[in-house]
């Protein structure tokens with residue numbers, strides 16, 4: 001019996017001894033394993049990843065947010081080692097932006113985002129809709145305009161134009177974003193704890209401070 005023909009029941013048992021990165025490697029062995037381990041709707045598959053996460057990545061003990069699979073969660077939090085849009089692999093060039101569910105480099109972030117001032121002045125974006133969008137404060141300077149994901153802006157405008165009771169819809173969206181902001185902050189902190197060790201966290205902080213003071217604008 002070859003490794004690729006092992007019955008699923010046995011394979012599931014074997015998975016119980018594997019670290020998430022081994023599970024990921026297993027998905028590349030053959031189509032059969034890939035279809036089992038990449039399944040995002042099967043309860044069995046979700047349990048395999050969840051159990052591995054809890055067993056081997058002790059500080060990743062919080063469950064994924066609603067509508068996110070275990071695989072996607074573990075991938076974003078730990079396994080992905082390059083920008084999700086390009087080939088950048090330098091850890092210090094990459095940042096997790098949980099607000100947009102993106103682990104990417106600054107170049108790719110800039111290509112996909114738009115700042116508040118551009119939306120306001122160039123596109124006449126309705127002021128009340130900003131609170132309906134997830135926003136990212138890229139620079140620690142609170143006076144720096146926040147960024148929005150262009151895809152989110154487009155989707156929001158489509159829905160906004162379609163909605164009849166705009167007032168109620170806006171209120172509901174704003175409430176959802178308030179809750180989401182708290183959650184995003186928690187996941188961003190968790191990500192940094194899981195992915196970086198103490199020295200890396202300190203180095204990232206020092207680099208951030210350096211960028212802040214070297215780019216600081218005078219208002």
Ligand SMILES: [Zn+2]
Nearest residue numbers: 083086105108
């Ligand atoms: Zn990139």
